[in-house]
Amino acid sequence: MLLLAKAALGLGGALVVAGAYTFHEGVIRVDVDEYRAGGSHIHLWVPAAMVPMTMHFVPRHHFRDAAEHAREFLPVAQALFKELKKFPDAQFVEVQSDDQHVQICTHDGKLQIDVHDSSENVHMLVPLSTLDDVVGQIEESAPGA
């Protein structure tokens, strides 16, 4: 009985450690709700740590193309995401009209983008560290980097 408990604890512990590692960078959350007949309802939760890991399996030429297209904006994006991490939660942009509300803010080290419209709601939450990693990896793949 005790042996079984120890085995269960070992297995459980391994699962928890794996889970804790997977979720240590937080979760990327994307919610899209379209309010029309046949509209999409997408609710996506992805462990943020998976993104940089998965990027290692993407063929390098895709990154080279992406880096080529975004060459002008990559240093800006990298500087922005790196610096944003240092600031407390804040609302950076808010646009409000009678039928639409858009906000871009940071919350608990995550970039949050919300769009509330009469026809759809879009909500995105991405850890800044993940964005920083992704931009860094794309920049490293740039020709001449």
Add this chain to the structure above:
Amino acid sequence: MFKIHRGLITKAALVTATAVLLSPFGAQAQTTSAPAKPSQSTSSATQEKGERWLHVRVICTDGRGDTVRVNVPLELAEKVLPAVNHDRLHNGKVRIDSTEVGDVDLHALMDAIRTAKDGEYVTVQGNDNDVRVAKEGSHLMIHVVDKGGSKKSQVEVKVPMKVIEALLSAGKDELDLVAALHALGAQGDVELVSVKDSENTVKVWLDSKNVAD
């Protein structure tokens, strides 16, 4: 007796270990729970840290009530701006074409204003426009009232002289935006730009809060 204690101790150890191992999930669940709007209490945190925020607010007064609010920490802008290399903006500096300013020596002009006494330098009163440029204390004030047409507008610009000096510190044909932002950060709370017309109200100001009014 010993066996009973050993069993109890083992069970307690198992429960404790499980609780400790599961605690990251609990913490994770808290952090991933419903994202909230940034708390306004962070405003006091930024005040304590002495962070300076540039705010832009545009309110459409045409009946629809559209509002745009942008809040940017000056320190962030100072760090990000040098990374922008587009058109005439490089390393936080904007190259100006001398032909665009009509061969006016901006440095000499600003130096003259800086050393001059307070007063009204330009006053134009016309049928269509009223323009007033003055130096008041350590600020350059520009006031324009457009009276012509159906869209009457009023523009007020208040720029600290230190900011203008920093802006012109780069060289003859350049404006140093990063230096200007740095100088702006050292200023107190100030309303920099105010535009009011029949359709929009625009306000640009600086303070220590990370939330707009």
